Amino acid sequence: MSDILGYGAYIPKNRIKIRKIAKVWGKNPELIEQKLGLEEKAVPDQDEDTITIATQAARNAVKHADINPQKIGAIYTGSESHPYAVKPTSATVGEAIGATPEMTAADYEFACKAGTAGMQNCMALVESGKIDYGMAIGADTAQSKPGGALEYAAAAGGAAYIIGEKDGIAEIEDTYSFTTDTPDFWRRKEQPYPEHGGRFTGKPAYFRHVINATKGLLKKTNQELENFDHIVFHQPNTKFPTKAAKKLGIPKEKIEKGLIVRKVGNTYSGATLLGLASVLDDAEPGEKILVTSFGSGAGSDSFSIKVKKHANNPRPVKKFVERKKYVNYGEYTKLARKLKR
Amino acid sequence: MTHRKALPGIWRRFPERYRLEGNKCKNCGEHFFPPRIICPNCRRDGKLEGHEMSKEGEIYSYTIIRSAPVGFEDQTPYVLAIIELKEGTKVTAQITDVDPEEMEIGMEVEEVLRKISEDGKKGKINYGYKFVPKS
Ligand SMILES: [Zn+2]
Numbered sequence: 001m002s003d004i005l006g007y008g009a010y011i012p013k014n015r016i017k018i019r020k021i022a023k024v025w026g027k028n029p030e031l032i033e034q035k036l037g038l039e040e041k042a043v044p045d046q047d048e049d050t051i052t053i054a055t056q057a058a059r060n061a062v063k064h065a066d067i068n069p070q071k072i073g074a075i076y077t078g079s080e081s082h083p084y085a086v087k088p089t090s091a092t093v094g095e096a097i098g099a100t101p102e103m104t105a106a107d108y109e110f111a112c113k114a115g116t117a118g119m120q121n122c123m124a125l126v127e128s129g130k131i132d133y134g135m136a137i138g139a140d141t142a143q144s145k146p147g148g149a150l151e152y153a154a155a156a157g158g159a160a161y162i163i164g165e166k167d168g169i170a171e172i173e174d175t176y177s178f179t180t181d182t183p184d185f186w187r188r189k190e191q192p193y194p195e196h197g198g199r200f201t202g203k204p205a206y207f208r209h210v211i212n213a214t215k216g217l218l219k220k221t222n223q224e225l226e227n228f229d230h231i232v233f234h235q236p237n238t239k240f241p242t243k244a245a246k247k248l249g250i251p252k253e254k255i256e257k258g259l260i261v262r263k264v265g266n267t268y269s270g271a272t273l274l275g276l277a278s279v280l281d282d283a284e285p286g287e288k289i290l291v292t293s294f295g296s297g298a299g300s301d302s303f304s305i306k307v308k309k310h311a312n313n314p315r316p317v318k319k320f321v322e323r324k325k326y327v328n329y330g331e332y333t334k335l336a337r338k339l340k341r
Numbered sequence: 342m343t344h345r346k347a348l349p350g351i352w353r354r355f356p357e358r359y360r361l362e363g364n365k366c367k368n369c370g371e372h373f374f375p376p377r378i379i380c381p382n383c384r385r386d387g388k389l390e391g392h393e394m395s396k397e398g399e400i401y402s403y404t405i406i407r408s409a410p411v412g413f414e415d416q417t418p419y420v421l422a423i424i425e426l427k428e429g430t431k432v433t434a435q436i437t438d439v440d441p442e443e444m445e446i447g448m449e450v451e452e453v454l455r456k457i458s459e460d461g462k463k464g465k466i467n468y469g470y471k472f473v474p475k476s
Binding site: 013045046047048049051052055056059083084087092095096097098315319323325334 | 355356359360393415416437438440453454455456457465466468471476
């Protein structure tokens with residue numbers, strides 16, 4: 001089995017209010033806010049991208065785990081916004097944390113769930129004895145068409161996890177995945193912004209995969225939802241995970257701690273992992289956490305986690321959520337390079 | 342293709358740019374960043390070894406750039422500072438995530454990896470150290 005030895009979060013400082021975006025496009029700000037359950041989203045500064053976000057999260061994870069980075073044998077970074085089409089984010093991260101050169105690395109892409117896919121790979125390598133420690137990162141600077149529906153949520157942030165065999169703060173008891181070919185969201189090569197299937201992103205995509213992966217994990221591990229103290233679902237907005245919890249009969253209190261999307265937006269590959277980090281920040285030994293990610297295209301990875309110790313992370317998610325500076329829509333379009341010239 | 346010519350030189354400096362790797366003289370104990378080839382204090386008696394500098398320090402001096410060189414125009418106004426690291430070594434770097442008005446001498450800062458520049462739309466992206474107010 002695998003343990004989480006440490007984790008690190010990172011969220012850029014800049015925020016834009018969702019109602020400011022709605023106003024620019026002539027939409028009803030209150031209605032949008034209410035419908036999506038979003039207040040503001042984190043946006044990268046002009047010197048930030050997926051590589052810098054992944055690196056800061058990775059450094060925070062190394063500090064938290066208090067390990068020699070040279071013992072990290074694998075780094076996988078999941079993102080849909082790797083700065084290069086060809087040249088690995090994970091290699092730069094490895095260099096920046098001092099884990100290179102004796103390690104394997106690769107970048108993953110599976111919309112918003114590539115980070116949890118990396119986590120599964122680290123578990124496999126650790127459990128088979130191939131590496132001492134593995135690092136899985138989910139980080140994004142999500143792109144969205146100006147005026148499109150995705151612009152209200154597409155945000156930036158990330159989290160990194162160090163997986164080892166034992167002596168961690170939490171144990172990953174098991175994992176289960178559910179994957180199908182579902183055309184709910186995509187971005188073609190060389191296109192700047194993704195396309196989405198509108199209403200189709202709900203029932204056949206998010207809900208089907210999240211619910212089936214969650215149920216599959218419970219069945220595989222012979223557990224009931226009642227066994228878990230906290231549930232973390234991928235959070236493209238507040239509405240989807242809340243509705244998924246309702247469909248499964250999960251009380252609201254159990255998803256609250258891991259639901260940070262209202263204040264930071266959808267950090268794509270970072271979203272589920274930041275939600276889990278937020279739960280781990282304050283979790284008590286013995287508590288159980290069920291985590292289910294979702295990536296369009298589509299698939300979900302579900303995890304059963306048991307907390308072993310207080311995390312005592314010096315840089316909790318809350319710290320990044322509260323650290324902020326507001327920008328207006330004009331500044332946002334400049335920072336996000338949406339202006340053509 | 343000038344940027345290709347410059348690749349080996351830039352690549353050799355990755356440890357310095359990504360991890361603040363300098364060096365330390367085992368003979369006199371002084372730290373150097375960027376790393377030196379010989380210790381200026383001990384000359385041939387010096388024994389230099391690699392040392393990853395502490396990622397924290399304080400503002401020794403700073404200036405606000407309002408008229409920037411090519412490639413940095415979009416970032417104005419921005420802060421360029423001399424930071425005194427814990428080892429006593431001084432580093433010149435950009436301060437990010439800060440309003441220029443917030444700057445003051447003695448302010449505590451910590452290092453972050455950020456994008457420094459891009460070699461056009463097709464060229465490589467250059468990453469390196471900057472500093473932010475200590476959180
Ligand atoms: Zn010396």
